[in-house]
Amino acid sequence: MEKPNVVSANLNSTPGDKVGIIAGRGELPLRLANTLKERGTAVFLLLVENEAKPEDYANFSFEIVQITKIGKFLKALKREKCKRVTMAGPIDRPNFKSIFPDKEGFKLLTKIGKSLSKGDDGLLGAITQFIEDKGFQVVGAHELDSEFVAKIGTLGKITPTEEDLKDIEKGAEIIRAMSVYDIGQAVIVRAGYVLGVEAAEGTEKLIHRCKEFSWDNPAGVLVKLSKTGQDLRTDMPAIGVDTIRQIKTAGLSGIAVEAEHSLILGLDEVVSVADKSGVFVHVISTDCHSDD
Structure with a gap:
């Protein structure tokens, strides 16, 4: 045996x-x-x-x-x-x-x-x-451990611009639309233009794939949300310090995740690294999955 x-x-x-x-x-x-x-x-x-x-x-x-x-x-x-x-x-x-x-x-x-x-x-x-x-x-x-769960609001000193907020809204709409096909949890949007959609490769490779679109000045948002009807016990979206560093390297402005439906691993570290990197972390309301 x-x-x-x-x-x-x-x-x-x-x-x-x-x-x-x-x-x-x-x-x-x-x-x-x-x-x-x-x-x-x-x-x-x-x-x-x-x-x-x-x-x-x-x-x-x-x-x-x-x-x-x-x-x-x-x-x-x-x-x-x-x-x-x-x-x-x-x-x-x-x-x-x-x-x-x-x-x-x-x-x-x-x-x-x-x-x-x-x-x-x-x-x-x-x-x-x-x-x-x-x-x-x-x-x-x-x-x-509920301490990992994201709470609504902007974390840290860096805040999203009006254009960033529009990109976040569009990204949320796209993820909601994709949910029926069970494709992925993340999308990258810049100035209303979709740079990439997460599929089987995962978020890290999505970010890496979109580096080729980076500008001299940071722009674009990674929107990472749970899919409609997703069982959060087994695949709850999560971000950490590594995610922030990847976003910085890819030349993006920031990331948006969903309150109560996302995990932030090492909150204090994430905020500290985000502030030093000039990257915003924005937690949006769960009503992005509303059917209204």
Whole structure:
């Protein structure tokens, strides 16, 4: 029998209160784990192989797993007595034609069926239901730590211009229109002109792709919002310091995210870096998803 690749740390908390974090790339999994640990909640992490960096989690109990080994995921969560499970950080969609799933992974592939050809919402919804059917409660990072949740208003000293606000409004309209097709969460607009739309490549590559359109003076806005009807437990839009730096490098004026439907990781750091970079961070109302 294959022994689990588990690293243990001494965590003091109430038995049965442990949270399982399926960790992908980025800073969200580690920030969330640190916050929960500071509050006395035990944490067990499943680090997706080639996505999360094990060296970042030396102070936590974790197991490294392949994304297709669903049975290993479930056994580890049961062994660690995790009742609540959250998914944190982006994970690249595997090539389902070339993978070798375990027994539970095959069951999942059979169950999700047509969802494989859909966008991320359809696929994540099927995975979430599968995990819940196994007796776990799937929760969002925002439900575990509300301090990450974006609040309405402009953060920091840099404010958007009237033209920026018009670009934000147009970007929000575009994302709302795209939601029915489950395409992406972000768009870059400059002076009413759409420079790029996020698809499967993700926000970072969208920003990089639009660098070729940069002007001598910063202009253009990255609008990053949740899609209409999106399950925020599994794919809530998130930004952090790296996002601000990418925006600066791309020659954009700023970013707009959505109040209550977005995560800001390391708020004080984000504001500080944004101010120093001359980049605005604007949090808009959730009524951008209204059907009125």
